[in-house]
Amino acid sequence: xxxxxxxxxxxxxxxxxxxxxRYLEFLEEARWDFMSRSGFGDSLDKAGVALVIVNxxxxxxxxxxxxxxxNVTARISxxxxxxxxxEQLVTLKNDDGAEVVVVDxxxxxxxxxxxxxxxxxxxxxxxxxxxxxxxx
Amino acid sequence: xxxxxxxxxxxxxxxxxxxxxRYLEFLEEARWDFMSRSGFGDSLDKAGVALVIVNxxxxxxxxxxxxxxxNVTARISxxxxxxxxxEQLVTLKNDDGAEVVVVDxxxxxxxxxxxxxxxxxxxxxxxxxxxxxxxx
Amino acid sequence: xxxxxxxxxxxxxxxxxxxxxRYLEFLEEARWDFMSRSGFGDSLDKAGVALVIVNxxxxxxxxxxxxxxxNVTARISxxxxxxxxxEQLVTLKNDDGAEVVVVDxxxxxxxxxxxxxxxxxxxxxxxxxxxxxxxx
Amino acid sequence: xxxxxxxxxxxxxxxxxxxxxRYLEFLEEARWDFMSRSGFGDSLDKAGVALVIVNxxxxxxxxxxxxxxxNVTARISxxxxxxxxxEQLVTLKNDDGAEVVVVDxxxxxxxxxxxxxxxxxxxxxxxxxxxxxxxx
Numbered sequence: 001x002x003x004x005x006x007x008x009x010x011x012x013x014x015x016x017x018x019x020x021x022r023y024l025e026f027l028e029e030a031r032w033d034f035m036s037r038s039g040f041g042d043s044l045d046k047a048g049v050a051l052v053i054v055n056x057x058x059x060x061x062x063x064x065x066x067x068x069x070x071n072v073t074a075r076i077s078x079x080x081x082x083x084x085x086x087e088q089l090v091t092l093k094n095d096d097g098a099e100v101v102v103v104d105x106x107x108x109x110x111x112x113x114x115x116x117x118x119x120x121x122x123x124x125x126x127x128x129x130x131x132x133x134x135x136x
Numbered sequence: 137x138x139x140x141x142x143x144x145x146x147x148x149x150x151x152x153x154x155x156x157x158r159y160l161e162f163l164e165e166a167r168w169d170f171m172s173r174s175g176f177g178d179s180l181d182k183a184g185v186a187l188v189i190v191n192x193x194x195x196x197x198x199x200x201x202x203x204x205x206x207n208v209t210a211r212i213s214x215x216x217x218x219x220x221x222x223e224q225l226v227t228l229k230n231d232d233g234a235e236v237v238v239v240d241x242x243x244x245x246x247x248x249x250x251x252x253x254x255x256x257x258x259x260x261x262x263x264x265x266x267x268x269x270x271x272x
Numbered sequence: 273x274x275x276x277x278x279x280x281x282x283x284x285x286x287x288x289x290x291x292x293x294r295y296l297e298f299l300e301e302a303r304w305d306f307m308s309r310s311g312f313g314d315s316l317d318k319a320g321v322a323l324v325i326v327n328x329x330x331x332x333x334x335x336x337x338x339x340x341x342x343n344v345t346a347r348i349s350x351x352x353x354x355x356x357x358x359e360q361l362v363t364l365k366n367d368d369g370a371e372v373v374v375v376d377x378x379x380x381x382x383x384x385x386x387x388x389x390x391x392x393x394x395x396x397x398x399x400x401x402x403x404x405x406x407x408x
Numbered sequence: 409x410x411x412x413x414x415x416x417x418x419x420x421x422x423x424x425x426x427x428x429x430r431y432l433e434f435l436e437e438a439r440w441d442f443m444s445r446s447g448f449g450d451s452l453d454k455a456g457v458a459l460v461i462v463n464x465x466x467x468x469x470x471x472x473x474x475x476x477x478x479n480v481t482a483r484i485s486x487x488x489x490x491x492x493x494x495e496q497l498v499t500l501k502n503d504d505g506a507e508v509v510v511v512d513x514x515x516x517x518x519x520x521x522x523x524x525x526x527x528x529x530x531x532x533x534x535x536x537x538x539x540x541x542x543x544x
């Protein structure tokens with residue numbers, strides 16, 4: 001799943017490129033979109049849990065400039081016993097029409113019980129919900 | 137009361153000036169600083185009320201650029217029966233050392249009862265608290 | 273013309289409502305969209321001019337919360353001799369399906385010659401371009 | 409070197425914690441402060457080069473909430489042949505007065521020639537400038 005974002009004047013910074021921090025909003029936008037459209041967010045709500053981000057590792061591959069049309073993806077790429085991971089890509093079409101990577105990011109999260117605010121092991125129903133996010 | 141903000145690369149936009157929207161964060165920063173340092177915020181908390189902004193009228197007088205050192209003020213300028221107003225200034229020192237206005241803003245707010253979430257008339261204790269903010 | 277924006281977790285602030293400053297980005301997004309889709313921005317570029325915002329007067333009518341789907345409009349509402357104005361609305365559909373206003377704003381701008389960086393009188397070709405924006 | 413940032417209402421998101429993306433602005437603020445106060449930025453300007461961020465790896469250790477006073481550091485931690493790294497910490501004092509880590513981040517950058525916009529090997533004068541940033 002992906003969202004499309006057009007680069008506007010307020011996304012840029014002193015270098016006339018999209019600012020490093022702004023990409024984290026673009027990535028978050030794609031995750032909310034994924035959570036909402038896939039039903040993934042509803043399933044987590046019903047299970048009484050929330051995702052808590054513990055690490056973001058983001059590569060800035062090439063700059064994006066005013067007017068660029070960015071495609072931002074989100075999918076679950078890895079499920080461990082204590083944490084899981086989104087893999088996200090920001091791409092644009094270059095002048096030859098080829099899709100090139102602007103930013104890629106691994107976003108690692110734990111699953112927290114909303115009542116106790118404690119991290120839960122990723123097993124059973126929780127694991128099934130996360131696994132469903134690998135296919136979208 | 138005022139806060140000092142240095143213009144950084146991430147405050148700018150495609151025009152290489154501080155972005156219009158970013159100034160609203162600068163103004164909010166000065167209001168939080170005022171609320172916290174004057175004891176004004178504590179008094180409102182104890183009275184069980186919160187301020188709700190209903191209008192911001194902001195003039196952009198001249199651009200601010202990378203490296204500028206901005207001074208951002210906040211004070212209560214007007215108290216009516218149903219609403220009151222902050223007057224806020226963003227200034228910088230020009231090359232001659234004169235303080236010049238970058239942005240000025242009137243920020244109008246109502247006072248809301250936190251329990252009922254209804255707007256309150258500005259009278260009695262509430263009026264006294266707001267009046268104390270005119271002097272700082 | 274209008275853009276649709278879904279309220280996400282990162283748009284909210286301590287009050288769990290969309291932050292005052294964030295609306296200015298929503299309004300700017302709608303203006304860029306208008307400039308780009310109507311051909312209005314291209315016409316201004318060709319005429320060698322840029323719009324410079326001198327005042328924003330924004331009313332916050334009701335809060336927007338997580339998950340709300342906002343509609344943000346932009347159109348030229350007034351053309352004077354020295355400045356002109358966008359009128360912009362942020363609306364959402366309430367539970368009865370009625371479109372209700374969240375924010376309305378008047379955004380006043382001058383027209384600047386890009387080479388001399390001086391404000392121009394709004395006449396002739398410039399006036400025609402702005403007038404075309406009243407109809408979209 | 410470090411900057412102090414007080415957590416305000418507009419820094420928070422739906423979880424009432426400082427938003428993940430906002431920390432990247434806090435980290436950038438500390439880097440600009442470091443560049444400006446240490447003379448490091450001037451030296452880079454004179455050498456005709458700019459830093460280009462290629463990776464940010466950020467750990468979110470514990471949440472920061474309204475009113476927290478954050479300390480944000482920046483120092484050069486590693487210099488390689490093609491890239492170098494800032495190590496940055498965001499800390500706060502807990503109720504026992506102990507400094508605890510909220511966020512830590514490695515920020516990897518290349519050095520770009522401003523004219524050719526090509527990455528340069530990190531050697532000679534450039535290496536000396538970066539090395540001076542390890543001591544501050």
